[in-house]
Amino acid sequence: MIFITGGVRSGKSAFAEKYAKQLFLTYGKKRLIYIASGVAIDEEMAERITRHQQDRLNSSVKWETIEIEDELIFKDDLFEESPVVLWDCLTTWLNNVLYKTESFNEEIRENEINRFIQTLKNQLFKWKEEKDCFLLLVSNELMDEPPSKFSEVNRYRSLLGELHQWMVANCDEAYEMDYSLSKRWK
Numbered sequence: 001m002i003f004i005t006g007g008v009r010s011g012k013s014a015f016a017e018k019y020a021k022q023l024f025l026t027y028g029k030k031r032l033i034y035i036a037s038g039v040a041i042d043e044e045m046a047e048r049i050t051r052h053q054q055d056r057l058n059s060s061v062k063w064e065t066i067e068i069e070d071e072l073i074f075k076d077d078l079f080e081e082s083p084v085v086l087w088d089c090l091t092t093w094l095n096n097v098l099y100k101t102e103s104f105n106e107e108i109r110e111n112e113i114n115r116f117i118q119t120l121k122n123q124l125f126k127w128k129e130e131k132d133c134f135l136l137l138v139s140n141e142l143m144d145e146p147p148s149k150f151s152e153v154n155r156y157r158s159l160l161g162e163l164h165q166w167m168v169a170n171c172d173e174a175y176e177m178d179y180s181l182s183k184r185w186k
Contacts, residue, residue, distance in 0.1 A: 001124065001127075001128045001135045001137065001167075001170065001171045001172055001173075002019070002134065002135065002136045002137065002171060002172060002173040002174075002175070003137050003139070003164075003167045003168055003171040003173070003174040003175070003186075004016045004019075004136060004137065004138045004139075004174075004175045004177065004182075005138070005139050005140065005141045005164065005174075005175070005176055005177070006140070006141055006176055006177030006178060007140065007141050007144065007177075007178070008140060010141075010177040010178055010179065010180070011177045011179070011180030011181075011182075012089075012138050012140075012175075012177040013052065013088050013089070013138060014055075014180070015175070015177055015180070015182055016086050016088060016136050016138045017055065017056070017059070017086065019136060020032060020084050020085075020086040020134070020136050021059065021060070021061050023084045023134045024061060024084045025061070027084075027134075029081070029082060029083055029084050029133075029134075030081040030082075030083070031064060031080070031081050031083035031084070032061055032062065032063050032064065032083065032084050032086075033063070033064045033065075033066060033078070033083050033084070033085045033086070034056060034063045034064065034065045034066070034085075034086050034087075034088065035065075035066050035067075035068050035085060035086065035087040035088070036049070036052070036065055036066070036067050036068070036088065037067075037068055037069060037087070037088070037089060037090070037092040037093040037096060038052070038089075038092050039069055039092075039096060052088070053065075066078070068087075068093065069093075069096050070093065070096045070097050070100050070116065072119050072120060072123050079127065079131040079133055082131065082132040082133050083133050083134075084133065084134045084136070085127075085133055085134065085135045085136065086136045086138070087135070087136070087137050087138065088138040089138040089139050089140060090120075090137055090138065090139040090163065090167075091139045091140040091142070091160060093120075094117075094156065094159060094160055094163065095156070097112075097113060097116045097117075098113065098152070098155075098156055098159075100112075101113055101116075113159070117159070117163060120163075121166060124137070124167075124170070125170065128170065137167060137171070139160070139163075139164060139167070140160075141164075141176065142156075142157050142160055142161075143157065143161055145157075168185070168186060171186065172186075173186055174186035
């Protein structure tokens, strides 16, 4: 399990895709899977999704794409043939979870958010421990920004920070991107 983080436009997706292709080719894997969590909620996001799709279409290798907005529902054969899996990105996935639960009362919402996060942790741990695959996880680094005047933004950052700490503790490698340069922390 490999964690890759960085700020917006830091080069983390390009790094992750290049690394995933390298693992795919080096280890002779038969499947290269891209888990996408982006939802085209506005024109900018639609353009970003299209750009990422074009990058994969123009790639020298064939990517299989699975779209996961929030619920972690995977086919049983996802990890057949020990694939390389790239999930881009967990920041967007968490945002989707918060958006999905925003109309719930506070107690129910907290329970649902915790359920989503625990399901994610369980799934990632299961993949890491039980499957012969490479799993690359991409997420945005938001902790360098000053605190927001909005409590929901601060809650999001807190959840993401806790999730990042868990991921780094459980990953085999961890990278931070800045200006398309990678720093390996683990």
